[in-house]
Amino acid sequence: MAISRELFNKIREEHGEHASWGIWAEPEESSSEGVEGMDIDIFQDVSEEILSKLKPNFILLGLNWSTGSVDTLMNFHSRDGNIAKLRYAIRNSPLHGAYMTDLIKNHSEPNSKALMKYLRSNPDVEKENVRNFENEISILGTNNPVIIALGQDVYTILKRSRLTEKYKVVKITHYSAWFRKNECPKDKAGEYHKRRVMPVLVQALNCEPW
Numbered sequence: 001m002a003i004s005r006e007l008f009n010k011i012r013e014e015h016g017e018h019a020s021w022g023i024w025a026e027p028e029e030s031s032s033e034g035v036e037g038m039d040i041d042i043f044q045d046v047s048e049e050i051l052s053k054l055k056p057n058f059i060l061l062g063l064n065w066s067t068g069s070v071d072t073l074m075n076f077h078s079r080d081g082n083i084a085k086l087r088y089a090i091r092n093s094p095l096h097g098a099y100m101t102d103l104i105k106n107h108s109e110p111n112s113k114a115l116m117k118y119l120r121s122n123p124d125v126e127k128e129n130v131r132n133f134e135n136e137i138s139i140l141g142t143n144n145p146v147i148i149a150l151g152q153d154v155y156t157i158l159k160r161s162r163l164t165e166k167y168k169v170v171k172i173t174h175y176s177a178w179f180r181k182n183e184c185p186k187d188k189a190g191e192y193h194k195r196r197v198m199p200v201l202v203q204a205l206n207c208e209p210w
Contacts (some may be wrong), residue, residue, distance in 0.1 A: 003054045007141065010044060011099075015136055016072035018065070018105050021054050022098040024077060024087050028136040033088050033190035035079040043073040056140040058098035059147045060086075061133075063154050065102060076100050081189070086150075086175040088190030089197055092210040101136060103154055104129050112153050117180065119157070132159045137167075148207070150174050170204040172197040 004193055011019060021043070027036035042050060062076070076083055090096050102106040104126075120128045128195040137145055147167050151174030158164050173196045184192035 003051055004054055005046075005051060007056075008051060008054070009138075010042070011139060012073055014017050014139060015101065017069065018075055019099065019101040019136070019150055020073045020075040020077055020088075022058075022060055022076075022090055023050060023053055024078070026091075029186045033084060033187060035081060038076070038084055038087065039077055039079045041071065041074060041077075053097040054099075055094075055097040056099050057142045057145055058095050059137070059140075059145050060095065060098045060100045060150060061092075061147055061154050061158075062100070062102045062150045063112055063157075064104035064115055065106075065108045067108055067162050069106075069108075075102065082176040085190045085193040089175070089194040093198070093201065094205055094207050095201070098148070099140060101133070103133055103157060105132060112151075116153055126157060126161070130157070130163065134163075144168070146170065148172060148201075151177070168204075170201065 023042070025037035025042050026042035027034060060076075065075075071076070076086070090098070104115065104119070107115065107118075107125075109118070145167055147158065147163070147169045149158060149169055149171045152171065155164075155171040156171065158169055165171065173193070175193055177196075179189075181190060198209060201207070
């Protein structure tokens, strides 16, 4: 499903504060697992080539901002080593170019346990954010989106909100999930994350490995 410039601009205007797309400026070496290019704004004067690669039928869904806010359409686009693992893991996959957003908007909290405790104590806040997320889906204009829940907490909220009954939801390990240092060298963290999530996605999306 292609995306028009008009739809791209509408999403930028209405949800650009917290949304983005799963495509980044790439380092010169495409196999690099570093942060090169992560924070380059490729959406300011978006090209037709980039528009052709965007996939609104796939949604990569995070929990919330960890700290502060971001520039328009630059969520998930900082020089962050953990997000770089996600970039590496979905490169050349069906998720490259997917829509990206956070489920809980405008609530900065780096401690996910604290956020989940807050939501349990404030169910109306959770319900409002779920409604807002479904509004995002309607703007994307896709009838059968595939939602990729980035981590257990996102999946938990989607399930108790019964969105797992309404949409196809696939849970994968969050890109910042801890792993033992002896399991993987630091400069191969992206490859390690790819090996964690690719089998799940291949099965769920019925696609070829990448």
